[in-house]
Amino acid sequence: MGNKLKYTLVILAVIAIAGVIVLKYVNKAADDFSDTAPKATYSFKAIMDKMSNDTSSLRSLVHELVAVKGVIKKITKDSTSTRVELGDSSTASSITCQIDDRHQASCSFLKEGQPVCIKGKIAGFNIDLDDLGLGNTLEMNYCSLEKK
Amino acid sequence: MKQTLFSLLVFVALQTNAQRFMTKTGAIDFGATGAIEKIEGSNKSVACLLDSKSGSLDFIIQIKSFVFEKQLMQEHFNENYMESDKFPKASFKGSISNLAAINFAKDGDYPADVTGKLMIHGVTKDVKFSGKVIIKGGKPELKSAFSVLLADYGIIIPGAVKDKISKDVKINVNCTLEAMK
Numbered sequence: 001m002g003n004k005l006k007y008t009l010v011i012l013a014v015i016a017i018a019g020v021i022v023l024k025y026v027n028k029a030a031d032d033f034s035d036t037a038p039k040a041t042y043s044f045k046a047i048m049d050k051m052s053n054d055t056s057s058l059r060s061l062v063h064e065l066v067a068v069k070g071v072i073k074k075i076t077k078d079s080t081s082t083r084v085e086l087g088d089s090s091t092a093s094s095i096t097c098q099i100d101d102r103h104q105a106s107c108s109f110l111k112e113g114q115p116v117c118i119k120g121k122i123a124g125f126n127i128d129l130d131d132l133g134l135g136n137t138l139e140m141n142y143c144s145l146e147k148k
Numbered sequence: 149m150k151q152t153l154f155s156l157l158v159f160v161a162l163q164t165n166a167q168r169f170m171t172k173t174g175a176i177d178f179g180a181t182g183a184i185e186k187i188e189g190s191n192k193s194v195a196c197l198l199d200s201k202s203g204s205l206d207f208i209i210q211i212k213s214f215v216f217e218k219q220l221m222q223e224h225f226n227e228n229y230m231e232s233d234k235f236p237k238a239s240f241k242g243s244i245s246n247l248a249a250i251n252f253a254k255d256g257d258y259p260a261d262v263t264g265k266l267m268i269h270g271v272t273k274d275v276k277f278s279g280k281v282i283i284k285g286g287k288p289e290l291k292s293a294f295s296v297l298l299a300d301y302g303i304i305i306p307g308a309v310k311d312k313i314s315k316d317v318k319i320n321v322n323c324t325l326e327a328m329k
Contacts, residue, residue: 028218030219081192083193094172096173098192123212126195134170137172137195139213141193141215
């Protein structure tokens with residue numbers, strides 16, 4: 001085998017490996033956080049109080065993985081997704097949790113009124129400044145049940 | 149006499165509340181599939197408020213609540229296109245213009261025309277959409293499908309990926325509302 005052929009094969013191999021790495025990177029599925037430890041665990045009241053009294057502290061949690069202990073106020077299901085809303089009837093304020101599609105099955109037994117600990121990434125929050133009557137809302141996505 | 153007055157007040161209060169419907173778990177999906185790649189995202193934490201008496205309609209959407217199948221797509225969506233740290237929310241504030249054609253007390257499918265101001269990426273535009281209000285068991289379900297041009301909202305597609313991403317984004321709205329308590 002001549003040197004020229006060897007170099008060509010090496011270059012082709014490097015290109016092929018680089019291609020596979022790029023393809024894997026581009027097509028990497030969204031992270032699954034079900035086995036990741038949350039940065040912190042809060043009660044429903046504790047994290048909602050941050051929205052009323054300490055928004056800068058809450059803002060620092062946006063995009064962080066946290067777990068929240070609360071009671072299920074509402075479950076919304078369709079053919080492809082499940083959303084769980086934590087809260088209670090005494091307040092319009094609530095936490096909405098978009099259950100990760102990969103963990104729909106483990107949430108199928110959930111019922112309204114059930115105490116639960118849900119883990120997810122904080123996507124943002126809405127403070128009912130316009131007094132629309134919606135209360136304050138914390139939004140979490142990529143959610144799953146916290147096992148611990 | 150006092151009891152009758154109290155019952156009347158409760159009745160009036162219930163009637164008043166039944167005019168307002170809301171959800172915090174409405175769904176908005178979008179597709180911007182170009183020539184090469186399927187690009188789809190969904191947000192199932194959309195807040196929506198409808199006043200059936202005045203026809204006023206509000207939507208509040210957290211941009212970071214959109215989820216994607218692919219990690220990189222989500223990063224590009226938030227960082228490069230929507231700049232969600234700078235513009236964390238989108239919103240719609242408007243009203244149903246053919247409100248008289250919708251009977252909120254009777255089950256059925258009613259075509260709805262909506263006009264208002266749509267704010268995306270910090271840019272607000274006057275818009276008109278068509279959709280449906282489906283009344284089922286006293287609950288209104290809002291459905292609409294429409295397109296928006298990314299350029300109208302100052303969202304720039306870099307030349308390197310212009311074939312991958314469609315210039316107009318197809319948006320599907322599906323929100324089932326409940327009477328406010």
